[in-house]
Amino acid sequence: MSITILGAGNVGLALARSFIRKGETVVLGVPDPDKYRAAVSELGDAVRLLPTGEAIAASDVVILAVPHAAVAGIATGLADWQGRILVDATNPLAPGLSGLSVGTTTSAAEELARLATGARVVKAFNTTGAENMADPAYVGGMPVMPVCGDDADARQRVLALASLIGFDAIDCGPLSAARYLEPFAMLWIHLAIRQGHGRRFAFGILRRD
Ligand SMILES: NC(=O)c1ccc[n+]([C@@H]2O[C@H](COP(=O)([O-])OP(=O)(O)OC[C@H]3O[C@@H](n4cnc5c(N)ncnc54)[C@H](OP(=O)(O)O)[C@@H]3O)[C@@H](O)[C@H]2O)c1
Numbered sequence: 001m002s003i004t005i006l007g008a009g010n011v012g013l014a015l016a017r018s019f020i021r022k023g024e025t026v027v028l029g030v031p032d033p034d035k036y037r038a039a040v041s042e043l044g045d046a047v048r049l050l051p052t053g054e055a056i057a058a059s060d061v062v063i064l065a066v067p068h069a070a071v072a073g074i075a076t077g078l079a080d081w082q083g084r085i086l087v088d089a090t091n092p093l094a095p096g097l098s099g100l101s102v103g104t105t106t107s108a109a110e111e112l113a114r115l116a117t118g119a120r121v122v123k124a125f126n127t128t129g130a131e132n133m134a135d136p137a138y139v140g141g142m143p144v145m146p147v148c149g150d151d152a153d154a155r156q157r158v159l160a161l162a163s164l165i166g167f168d169a170i171d172c173g174p175l176s177a178a179r180y181l182e183p184f185a186m187l188w189i190h191l192a193i194r195q196g197h198g199r200r201f202a203f204g205i206l207r208r209d
Contacts, residue, residue: 002027002048003161004055006074007065008036011089013043014134015063015125018165020046029055029062053077056084061157063087063125068101068108075112081119085154088112088178089125091185097193100182109178113150122149122158123178127185129192129199136166136202143202144168146184148177168205 003019004027005012016026020043029052030036040049048058056062056078064071068090075086092101092108102108109123124147125133136143145167149155155171162169172181184203191197 001061002059004029004059004062005065006030006052006055006062007067008040008049009065010130011065011125011133012063013039014130015065015089015165016040016043016047017134018136019161020044022164024164027055027058029053059084061085061087061161063089064112065089065125068092071108071112072115075115075119079117081116084119085151085157086112086116086119086121087125087158088121088123091126091182091189093189097186097189100186102182104179104183107176107178107182109148109175109182113175120149120151120154121175122147122151122154123175123181124148124158124162127181128188128202131199132202133165138202138204141204142166142168144170144205146170146172146177146181148172148175148181150175170205 002025005015006029008028008030019026026047028049033049040047062084088109090108094101113121132143145162147159159169192199
């Protein structure tokens, strides 16, 4: 079955490229498909571009790669997500990158789970730059991809997707761990943008035998 990605911007197209490279078929959902027709046609036949609602209906895994402001409308736009896996790749950035708009005693992912009736929400693909999602290959090792969610089966499915495209996928347990994943994303953004490291780096985990 296809993987649906809502949003065809930096993250949406990057993940689409990586999944296609691994033989998956992808549905990209956007409010106005005509706007993205040319960009998406470059990805070839393994991608279909549909309006948001049709794209959601096409898959049992839906990745949110949209601005955080669009999330609530998408979540409540469906009366029942019927067990779909809803992967939250968003970051609730406060204006001027001053922090997280939801704070740290909840998370965007937990708020999403409250709104998306019947969805199995998983947080993933939010902690590194889109360039790393398009191409996770580094000479020094695999970039880490933390994944959390309350439904064990959904979490495993998303861990497998992150591994498939080349990440060191780490099971972080319950969805409440998104309270750590979202600030962790802010560290990547802070280093890339404020501290002048640029976007060509990724976090990884070192392990002793
Ligand atoms: N950029 C990164 O490196 C990065 C890394 C990790 C996580 N993130 C997070 O990932 C999310 C997306 O970031 P981005 O940089 O990819 O943003 P972006 O380039 O601005 O792309 C956002 C996409 O979402 C679409 N969209 C807006 N409302 C929608 C809706 N209701 N249904 C379907 N699609 C909708 C937009 O379409 P229109 O153009 O028609 O509005 C656009 O294609 C953000 O929450 C961001 O915080 C970004």
